[in-house]
Amino acid sequence: MTATAEDVRRSYARDASGMTMLPDAVLRPRDEADVVDAIRAAASAGTTITVAGAQTSTTGASITDRGALMSLRALDARVRVDPVARTVRASCGVIVADLRRACAEQGLLFTPDPTSDESCTVGGAVACNASGARSFAYGATRPHVAALRVALADGRVEEYRRPRIGKNTAGYLPVQDPVDWFIGSEGTLGVVLEAEFSLLPLPARTTGLAVPFRREADALGFVLAAREDPAVRPVCLEYTDAEATGFMRRAADDEGWARGAAAMVYVEDSGDSPEAPLDDWLSFIESHGGLADDLRVFEGDAALREARRLRHAVPSAMHERAAPFLAKGGRRVSTDWAVPVRHMSGALDASRRAADARGIEHAVTYGHVGDGHPHQNWVARDPDELAAREGCVEDTLREVLARGGTVAAEHGIGKLKKRWLPLQLGERQFSMMRAMKHALDPQGLLAPGNLW
Numbered sequence: 392m393t394a395t396a397e398d399v400r401r402s403y404a405r406d407a408s409g410m411t412m413l414p415d416a417v418l419r420p421r422d423e424a425d426v427v428d429a430i431r432a433a434a435s436a437g438t439t440i441t442v443a444g445a446q447t448s449t450t451g452a453s454i455t456d457r458g459a460l461m462s463l464r465a466l467d468a469r470v471r472v473d474p475v476a477r478t479v480r481a482s483c484g485v486i487v488a489d490l491r492r493a494c495a496e497q498g499l500l501f502t503p504d505p506t507s508d509e510s511c512t513v514g515g516a517v518a519c520n521a522s523g524a525r526s527f528a529y530g531a532t533r534p535h536v537a538a539l540r541v542a543l544a545d546g547r548v549e550e551y552r553r554p555r556i557g558k559n560t561a562g563y564l565p566v567q568d569p570v571d572w573f574i575g576s577e578g579t580l581g582v583v584l585e586a587e588f589s590l591l592p593l594p595a596r597t598t599g600l601a602v603p604f605r606r607e608a609d610a611l612g613f614v615l616a617a618r619e620d621p622a623v624r625p626v627c628l629e630y631t632d633a634e635a636t637g638f639m640r641r642a643a644d645d646e647g648w649a650r651g652a653a654a655m656v657y658v659e660d661s662g663d664s665p666e667a668p669l670d671d672w673l674s675f676i677e678s679h680g681g682l683a684d685d686l687r688v689f690e691g692d693a694a695l696r697e698a699r700r701l702r703h704a705v706p707s708a709m710h711e712r713a714a715p716f717l718a719k720g721g722r723r724v725s726t727d728w729a730v731p732v733r734h735m736s737g738a739l740d741a742s743r744r745a746a747d748a749r750g751i752e753h754a755v756t757y758g759h760v761g762d763g764h765p766h767q768n769w770v771a772r773d774p775d776e777l778a779a780r781e782g783c784v785e786d787t788l789r790e791v792l793a794r795g796g797t798v799a800a801e802h803g804i805g806k807l808k809k810r811w812l813p814l815q816l817g818e819r820q821f822s823m824m825r826a827m828k829h830a831l832d833p834q835g836l837l838a839p840g841n842l843w
């Protein structure tokens with residue numbers, strides 16, 4: 392179960408952050424007893440353990456150079472759907488998309504849908520409170536978690552279930568529901584062994600529409616209108632700027648697609664009627680400046696998978712673009728901020744002004760604009776370029792916070808974004824986080840360097 396050979400350690404030394412950290416050892420537990428043994432051994436030796444799922448973290452949360460890296464991929468992959476209770480229980484190493492397919496086979500919808508769902512694990516999705524395009528309609532992972540089985544830092548294994556009551560005044564809010572302690576805790580408070588999720592009925596039909604716009608302002612106005620107008624009921628509202636749309640065009644191998652577009656909005660409409668309300672959508676698109684002639688409709692599972700592949704091409708392309716510069720101290724710089732949606736256009740403008748002031752290019756922008764949550768990406772080719780782009784990120788985050796936003800909406804803080812957390816949280820909030828960490832992991836055994 393324990394490997395210390397350098398080759399093995401190197402193969403777990405990177406995640407999607409572009410950082411490299413070589414662990415002292417790699418642990419590959421096969422079952423729950425192995426996890427507990429590893430935790431107890433680390434506690435008595437005074438060493439540390441950082442848990443890793445699929446290592447798709449963009450923040451360095453799943454790598455470490457302090458103590459052991461515990462990969463949970465070799466644990467049994469178990470999925471149990473209960474169609475009557477409309478729940479699914481899965482072990483932490485199960486791939487999120489496999490879980491969704493298992494639920495769909497029973498006519499049920501597992502809603503959390505991070506773009507990385509074909510590679511990321513259930514444990515990672517819980518530990519990062521992952522969200523995705525359809526979180527616009529269904530929320531992030533957190534509201535769908537019904538119960539967790541967790542190995543704690545003292546080696547005990549506990550099952551926590553959300554209270555099934557509408558009212559509760561017993562104690563401070565953070566103690567009322569321990570399930571919430573672990574969701575989004577980035578491996579710092581416990582090891583999630585299994586998770587149970589509530590499910591929804593699978594809609595009979597989902598239709599995707601990729602709508603190009605000649606002007607970004609029209610695209611963002613369309614998003615605001617589509618959120619409010621009862622004429623349409625989108626379950627997702629995703630955005631790509633001109634350059635990101637270009638990545639999608641190339642992935643589609645169709646150089647003519649949306650050629651004159653300054654932006655694209657991808658919407659999905661789900662329902663139980665066999666026909667999509669295309670007439671309603673076309674009228675709505677035309678009345679909000681969309682280029683209806685260049686619209687693309689995605690219907691059926693294969694077409695929806697293709698739409699997903701095209702959107703996934705954007706972060707993948709930026710990742711590939713940055714890869715040659717990793718060895719020279721460069722990397723992809725990526726934001727994960729969110730603002731109340733009506734402030735999105737103002738926040739994007741402020742960020743572009745900050746880029747102009749620093750003499751750098753505007754970021755490639757794409758993502759979950761329906762939630763006021765666009766991702767901005769730059770490629771830094773060396774440490775100087777990195778410092779300039781991180782400076783622009785800081786300027787942007789100050790503008791975001793001034794508009795009531797957050798510095799990290801879904802990718803977490805990990806190691807890469809620790810410097811942004813104090814922009815948002817005050818000392819009192821940090822001291823409450825420290826108290827929680829101390830209560831659950833007084834030795835600091837789990838995921839050292841994440842969040843703090």
Ligand SMILES: Cc1cc2nc3c(=O)[nH]c(=O)nc-3n(C[C@H](O)[C@H](O)[C@H](O)COP(=O)(O)OP(=O)(O)OC[C@H]3O[C@@H](n4cnc5c(N)ncnc54)[C@H](O)[C@@H]3O)c2cc1C
Pocket residue numbers: 406407441442443444445446447448449452453463483504505506507510511512513514515516517518519520521522523524576577578579581582583584706707801802838841
């Ligand atoms: C191309 C790309 C697209 C992405 N798109 C999205 C997106 O749309 N939405 C989104 O939210 N994220 C996205 N991400 C980020 C990432 O995929 C998610 O955060 C994902 O949930 C991480 O899962 P993982 O299995 O890879 O976890 P890892 O990267 O291995 O670990 C992430 C964190 O979770 C902890 N962890 C992992 N398993 C456990 C466990 N069983 N118990 C306790 N802690 C654990 C680790 O210690 C670490 O802190 C994207 C990443 C990439 C590379």
